[in-house]
Amino acid sequence: MKLAIGNDHAGVEMKNQIVAFLQERGVEVINIGNDDPTDRGDDYPIYGYGVARLVADGEADLGICICGTGVGISLAANKVPGIRACVCSDPYTAQLSRRHNNTNVLAFGARVIGVELAKMIVSEWLDATFEGERHQRRIDMISEIERTGRLNEG
């Protein structure tokens, strides 16, 4: 499995630890994030977009985005068609986001959670499987909003 990871300056240390954790699990990691924590000029949309692009283009199976809160970078990732990114600060949400929402990008905030919690979140997320059925219908509705800007509820 190939996973793209991206981060701004706020997430450098967290990113390094998560990359090592993923590699221990045998995951191939594509790191497109910033590696310089002193670079305050880096803008999180660059990395959210970069990760999302790789996933949407099929260059990576999944993506992980890290910024200070996980919010900005996930907002940017979610603007790429086909991307379902969510910010998770707990393993339960991470697991359900895969099982029910088929998220393909996980985001979290390096200034919000510690690295051990982040590892649990990543594990739950990677180990969970999309359940399809009624959940697919809802994903299709999200895709319709993405495609048309509207939802035809009829």
Ligand code: RB5
């Ligand atoms: C950068 O200071 C910070 O704004 C960014 O990492 C992120 O938290 C934005 O959502």
